[in-house]
Amino acid sequence: MKDLLGKILGIGFSLIIATSSEIAPTNFKDPNWLKHVESYDYVNQVGPEVIRCLKERDRDGLNDLFCDKVKDTEYLQKEMDFLFDYIDKNGGLTIEEGAQWTVPGEHRTSSDKGGGRVVNFFGCLYRGSVFIGTKRYILRFSSYAILKKHLEYVGVLKIGFMQPSDFNGLSEYEKLKRINAPVTEDPYLGFYIKSFNREKYERENIVPENLYKIEEYRYSFDELEEGSSHW
Numbered sequence: 068m069k070d071l072l073g074k075i076l077g078i079g080f081s082l083i084i085a086t087s088s089e090i091a092p093t094n095f096k097d098p099n100w101l102k103h104v105e106s107y108d109y110v111n112q113v114g115p116e117v118i119r120c121l122k123e124r125d126r127d128g129l130n131d132l133f134c135d136k137v138k139d140t141e142y143l144q145k146e147m148d149f150l151f152d153y154i155d156k157n158g159g160l161t162i163e164e165g166a167q168w169t170v171p172g173e174h175r176t177s178s179d180k181g182g183g184r185v186v187n188f189f190g191c192l193y194r195g196s197v198f199i200g201t202k203r204y205i206l207r208f209s210s211y212a213i214l215k216k217h218l219e220y221v222g223v224l225k226i227g228f229m230q231p232s233d234f235n236g237l238s239e240y241e242k243l244k245r246i247n248a249p250v251t252e253d254p255y256l257g258f259y260i261k262s263f264n265r266e267k268y269e270r271e272n273i274v275p276e277n278l279y280k281i282e283e284y285r286y287s288f289d290e291l292e293e294g295s296s297h298w
Contacts (some may be wrong), residue, residue, distance in 0.1 A: 096222055101212045106170040109212055110191045114168035117208055122162060134222035137256040137284055145278055146257040158200025166195025176295050185295045187213035204228040217291050227259040256284040
């Protein structure tokens with residue numbers, strides 16, 4: 068009886084380990100994990116790692132989260148320098164612990180020949196409070212879990228801090244028009260910090276253009292997914 072109980076417990080323990088390793092992979096670019104991962108599991112693994120790296124100034128950890136196209140580049144290191152210098156000069160970074168990560172933007176495509184997913188993109192947003200000094204920001208990142216035609220873009224494309232919109236002072240018509248306007252983002256890999264310009268009522272990237280507007284690191288969803296995505 069003891070032997071049987073031991074075997075049952077052993078099997079149960081093995082299942083727990085297998086399940087845990089499936090839920091919490093040590094390699095966020097493991098193709099076996101990425102092949103089947105859903106948005107909820109992805110963001111709840113990668114999101115906390117983004118926060119940890121930002122809070123602990125783990126530059127190597129942040130670097131490794133990015134896709135191979137931009138990982139280990141001087142371009143990314145310079146943007147990281149700017150980000151942490153900006154945080155230091157403006158009162159430090161505070162991120163609420165334990166809040167929810169969401170995926171408000173995602174798209175995916177499967178092969179029409181039955182070969183499984185060929186595109187799996189996640190646009191991720193943190194619902195917790197994020198402050199640089201006394202200014203509130205929204206923390207976001209975007210990432211490809213699968214991109215069969217361009218494997219060098221699998222991983223995080225960009226991580227950003229974005230001030231909330233403030234349309235006080237506008238008419239209801241102007242408010243609605245701006246709220247419903249398409250969201251435009253600078254199509255470059257790396258980091259961004261967007262402040263809200265109250266005179267123009269729009270967000271502006273305060274990262275200097277000479278740091279991020281480098282053609283080699285510009286990307287386009289349509290170009291990357293040409294022939295495989297119909298979203």
